[in-house]
Amino acid sequence: xxxxxxxxxxxxxxxxxxxxxxxxxxxxxxxxxxEPAKVMQVxxxxxxxxxxxRTFVGYRSQHxxxxxxxxxxxxYHPDVxxxxxxxxxxxxxxxxxxxGLPYGGGKGGVVVDPKELSQNELEKxxxxxxxxxxDFVSPQKDIPAPDVNTNPQIMAWMMDEYDQIxxxxxxxxxxxxxxxxxxxxxxxxxxxxxxxIAAREAAERIGLPLEGARVVMQGFGNVSTYAALxxxxxxxxxxxxxxxxxxxxxxxxxxxxxxxxxxxxxxxNTRKTVVGFPGSExxxxxxxxxxxxxxxxVPAALENMITSANAHTVSTKIISEGANGPxxxxxxxxxEEKGVLIVPDVLANAGGVTVSYFEWVQNLQNFxxxxxxxxxxxxxxxxxxxxxxxxxxxxxxxxxxxxAYMKAIDAIAYNMKMRGTI
Ligand code: NAD
Numbered sequence: 001x002x003x004x005x006x007x008x009x010x011x012x013x014x015x016x017x018x019x020x021x022x023x024x025x026x027x028x029x030x031x032x033x034x035e036p037a038k039v040m041q042v043x044x045x046x047x048x049x050x051x052x053x054r055t056f057v058g059y060r061s062q063h064x065x066x067x068x069x070x071x072x073x074x075x076y077h078p079d080v081x082x083x084x085x086x087x088x089x090x091x092x093x094x095x096x097x098x099x100g101l102p103y104g105g106g107k108g109g110v111v112v113d114p115k116e117l118s119q120n121e122l123e124k125x126x127x128x129x130x131x132x133x134x135d136f137v138s139p140q141k142d143i144p145a146p147d148v149n150t151n152p153q154i155m156a157w158m159m160d161e162y163d164q165i166x167x168x169x170x171x172x173x174x175x176x177x178x179x180x181x182x183x184x185x186x187x188x189x190x191x192x193x194x195x196x197i198a199a200r201e202a203a204e205r206i207g208l209p210l211e212g213a214r215v216v217m218q219g220f221g222n223v224s225t226y227a228a229l230x231x232x233x234x235x236x237x238x239x240x241x242x243x244x245x246x247x248x249x250x251x252x253x254x255x256x257x258x259x260x261x262x263x264x265x266x267x268x269n270t271r272k273t274v275v276g277f278p279g280s281e282x283x284x285x286x287x288x289x290x291x292x293x294x295x296x297x298v299p300a301a302l303e304n305m306i307t308s309a310n311a312h313t314v315s316t317k318i319i320s321e322g323a324n325g326p327x328x329x330x331x332x333x334x335x336e337e338k339g340v341l342i343v344p345d346v347l348a349n350a351g352g353v354t355v356s357y358f359e360w361v362q363n364l365q366n367f368x369x370x371x372x373x374x375x376x377x378x379x380x381x382x383x384x385x386x387x388x389x390x391x392x393x394x395x396x397x398x399x400x401x402x403x404a405y406m407k408a409i410d411a412i413a414y415n416m417k418m419r420g421t422i
Pocket of ligand 1: 146147148149191218219220221222223224242243244245286300301302303322323324349350352353
């Protein structure tokens with residue numbers, strides 16, 4: 001069993017510290033960034049369908065708002081804990097700055113297994129959570145979005161609850177809404193599209209053709225499905241995918257659209273899993289998944305999946321981090337030594353928050369863009385950010401992760417300095 005520190009907050013602190021050290025930054029910068037600016041903990045009592053009452057604990061962390069209002073998702077998961085929420089908000093601060101958005105970092109979560117709740121209970125919990133947060137969130141202050149196990153329907157309930165409290169429409173409160181309900185075209189696909197773009201840019205830098213490249217993915221949810229469709233379109237071979245229930249492996253490659261239909265347009269597949277996809281074999285564990293020889297690996301499930309215990313067996317050229325924090329710092333070192341080019345989460349999954357930003361801008365202006373406009377703006381922002389970070393990596397001789405943190409911390413520090421915080 002590995003003894004490495006898997007506390008996500010301490011990992012985020014170490015990552016920020018490493019970049020501050022590399023920048024020779026004024027110590028006051030780390031002193032401010034090592035803790036979240038504000039954290040709210042709430043208890044949400046829900047009257048369940050059977051008449052009993054259950055209380056759910058929820059959190060919202062606003063890490064730093066030097067660059068703009070806090071922005072970040074809301075997660076529903078039984079393992080949600082305060083340090084995780086804080087770490088995720090710290091990564092959001094960095095991520096928004098990496099792609100140059102006028103946002104700070106926020107994140108929230110509720111300790112719940114939504115699979116155990118009826119739709120009615122889920123709606124009550126979602127409305128109760130936003131009521132409990134009250135004025136802690138607002139379109140000017142802190143703008144939530146979907147994350148693990150939350151979706152546009154949950155965002156719609158939350159927006160509606162907030163509108164009822166305020167007495168007028170506030171579409172800019174929350175992003176990731178349905179397109180028909182003030183959402184943005186291209187938002188659903190945006191994170192996966194960004195993860196694909198990150199891998200594509202990385203492949204170009206190392207002279208790897210995407211056509212025929214073997215891709216292994218962890219998770220087949222919002223992020224990985226859309227990335228898989230784009231890899232497939234580019235002629236890459238999706239040879240392995242593993243989700244919560246098990247995996248699908250086919251060395252000849254799997255058709256991403258067929259896999260998508262098998263999981264999501266198949267009433268018989270009640271667990272929405274890739275397991276049993278025709279022509280594929282199961283993959284017994286995540287360790288076995290990561291050991292599959294490939295050119296591009298996309299971890300897009302949860303954090304701390306690639307650790308010092310399994311990093312040695314990873315056999316890939318590029319990792320595009322669809323998930324937040326999927327690689328531990330110890331594993332990072334091992335992979336760097338192996339020469340794997342890692343596009344860090346703060347860049348590789350920033351497509352989601354970028355189009356969330358577009359959604360918010362459209363909401364505030366009440367003026368909506370075409371899909372082509374959304375995708376073209378997303379492409380430009382991500383390609384420019386990639387180029388800037390890759391160049392910094394080359395010039396400073398650091399990893400892309402450290403380079404990304406350096407770019408972000410530089411921008412945040414400048415604003416904090418001008419504001420007089422430091
Ligand atoms: P999702 O709930 O849609 O999908 C998660 C996938 O991971 C599912 O296929 C699930 O079965 C799988 N999974 C869960 N636990 C697993 C395990 N132990 N082993 C293997 N697979 C497992 O979530 P998502 O929205 O795709 O988010 C995935 C990751 O991407 C998270 O880290 C999230 O924070 C990050 N992310 C998401 C977005 C977004 O816009 N959705 C944006 C940025 C970052």
